[in-house]
Amino acid sequence: MPGTEESIKVAVRARPLNLREKKLKCDIVVSMSGKTVTASPDRNPKHFTYDYTFWSVGEGQGTQAEIFEDIGTPMVSNAVDGFNCTLFAYGQTGSGKSYTMMGGVPTDEGDAGVIPRMISGLFEEKDRLEEDALVELQVRISYLEIYKEQVTDLFASLSANKENKVSSYEL
Numbered sequence: 001m002p003g004t005e006e007s008i009k010v011a012v013r014a015r016p017l018n019l020r021e022k023k024l025k026c027d028i029v030v031s032m033s034g035k036t037v038t039a040s041p042d043r044n045p046k047h048f049t050y051d052y053t054f055w056s057v058g059e060g061q062g063t064q065a066e067i068f069e070d071i072g073t074p075m076v077s078n079a080v081d082g083f084n085c086t087l088f089a090y091g092q093t094g095s096g097k098s099y100t101m102m103g104g105v106p107t108d109e110g111d112a113g114v115i116p117r118m119i120s121g122l123f124e125e126k127d128r129l130e131e132d133a134l135v136e137l138q139v140r141i142s143y144l145e146i147y148k149e150q151v152t153d154l155f156a157s158l159s160a161n162k163e164n165k166v167s168s169y170e171l
């Protein structure tokens with residue numbers, strides 16, 4: 001991000017155990033302290049340091065609002081300053097990518113993910129700057145999924161594509 005030492009920031013988020021994992025009485029095999037994540041803390045611990053860590057395992061911890069505050073807000077202000085920004089979610093299936101990016105229960109505002117929060121923030125900034133007649137801003141958005149080396153345009157099925165075909169491209 002401009003104005004900071006590193007142009008790429010990496011965050012890790014732990015999600016709560018799901019029902020299946022609870023039924024199986026699975027153990028949580030990571031711990032977090034500050035920016036350090038420890039894998040297998042009880043035997044053969046391995047430490048990894050990130051720019052941000054979000055525990056999200058207990059109630060009210062690592063909330064959607066905190067993720068937006070730490071990651072989304074600086075990206076909105078950098079985008080408004082004219083820099084290209086990318087937010088990229090990576091993780092195995094069921095690890096919480098969609099929940100982090102888009103959110104959970106649609107009717108619960110507190111559950112909204114980083115994308116809807118960033119879009120609101122972006123348009124608030126756009127309105128504010130245009131009201132002051134400082135600039136005229138254009139906003140362009142694309143929404144892509146990369147799965148098994150296939151890039152899929154997730155907006156394609158929502159737009160004018162009447163046959164409901166999703167555009168995708170081989171990498």
Ligand SMILES: Nc1ncnc2c1ncn2[C@@H]1O[C@H](COP(=O)(O)OP(=O)(O)OP(=O)(O)O)[C@@H](O)[C@H]1O
Pocket residue numbers: 014015016018056091092093094095096097098099100104
């Ligand atoms: N931080 C979290 N707090 C509460 N629930 C979460 C959290 N992260 C994920 N979940 C829940 O875990 C489940 C799996 O999450 P999600 O669908 O976001 O995973 P995913 O990585 O997008 O999976 P896939 O790659 O299979 O699409 C969902 O029911 C989601 O609501």
